[in-house]
Amino acid sequence: MRAPLLAAVLALLWSTQARAWWDEGHMRIAAIAYEQLTPAARAEANRLLRMNPDYREWAAAVPEPPDHRPKDIDRYIFVRAAVWADDIKTYAAYQQASNGGKDRLKDEATTSTAGRNIGYRDLLIHGYWHFTDIGFRLDGLQLPPQDPVDAVTQLKLFAAALPRSAGQTDDVRSYDLTWTLHLVGDIHQPLHAVTLYDKRFTKKHAEATPPEPDTGDRGGNEIIVVPANGVPVNLHAYWDSIFGGYSTVFGALFDGFNTKVVDGVLMSTSKLPAPLADKVAIEDPAAWATESFDLAKQYAYADPVLTGDKPQLTREYETAARKIAEQQAALAGARLANLLNRALGQ
Helix, strand or coil: CCHHHHHHHHCCCCECCCCCCHHHHHHHHHHHHHHCCCHHHHHHHHHHHCCCCCHHHHHHCCCCCCCCCCCCHHHHHHHHHCCHHHHHHHCHHHHHHHCCECCECCCCCCCCCCCCCCHHHCCCCCHHHHCCCCEEECCCCCCCCCCCCCHHHHHHHHHHHCCHHHCCCHHHHHHHHHHHHHHHHHHCCHHHCCEEECHHHHHHHHCCCCCCCCCCCCCCCCCEEECCCCCCEEHHHHHHCCCCCCCEHHHHHHHCEEEEEECCEEEEEECCCCCCHHHHCCCCHHHHHHHHHHHHHHHHCCCCCCCCCCCECCHHHHHHHHHHHHHHHHHHHHHHHHHHHHHHCC
8 A cells, every 4th residue: 555655646636625623634533533433333424424415526526546446435525524514604505595684684693593403405604503602701800601502502412313213314414414523523622612701802892883792802813823934823723723734635534544455445543642531431512612621721822822912832832732632633533433333323
C-alpha cells in the first residue's frame, strides 16, 4: 500500500471549503469513529447516508484507487457527510428559507421551528445547533439566559430518534445521522460551548441603534489574537483551524492515520493518542459540553488572550491548545462511535 503517495495524489481530488473545526477536523473525527463502528452499525450508517441529497455528488467524486482495489465509497461518504451541516450554509434554498420574509420567521433559536426534526424537507440552516452558549462573566453582572435550542438539545433529540425502534422514517434518521456526525465534533471544540460576557462586549452592543442583545464574545469571535504566523485571527477561528487549513477527505483518512493493507483490506489506526476509557463511556451531550466549557476557560482564555488588544500567543499557549484539540478530537471520535453503535447497531 503506497499510503503516502495515495494521500498526496488523492488529497487533491476531493477538496471542500474549510469551515467549523474546519472541515479537516470534522472529517478526522468521523474517520476515527468509522473505524470503531460495529459491522451492524456501519452497515446501517452506510445505508442511511445514501439517502442524503448530496450522496450522488459525493460518490461521483471518489476516484479509482491507484492500486486497483475497489472504491471504498462508504467510508469516504461517511467522512464527507460530517461537514454537510456546514455545506448547507452556502446553499441558496437554505439561505432563502432561513432569512425570513413575507409570512415567514427568521431562523433563530427562539422560533417555533427551531427544535423540529422533520428530515431533509427542513431547509433551515439552524446555525444555533452548532454550539451551546454556556456563559461566564468577568464583570460580575447577571448572565443572560441560554438559548432554548442548541447543540445539546439537538444531539439528545437525534440520538433518541436514530434507533429503528424510535419509529422515525429513514429520511428523518438519515438527516439526524448526518447532523450527528457534525454536532458531536462541534460540541467537543471548546469554543463551541462557551461565551464570555464582559463590559467590553456589552458596551458595543448597548451603543448600537437599535440596541442589540448582549451576545458576549460569541465563543471567541469578538477577540482577536496573533498566533506564531503573525496573522491576526479571531480566537474562535484559531481553535477551529488547529488541525490545519487544508480540508480533504483523503487528508482526514490518511494524514491522520497509520495505514496498511492486510489481505486486501485497508487497516487504519489513528495517530492521535487514545482517549481514556472512562471519558469515552460518558454518554450525555450536556456533560460533553460542560467538559468543553471547562477546557475553554482553562486553556482557550488562558494568558495572554485577555491581557490586551490583539495579544501575541505564546509558544506555551499554542502547544497547550494543540494538545487539547487533539485530545478532544480523539475523544469525539470514540464517543461518536459509541453513540452510533448504540443507536444503529441493533
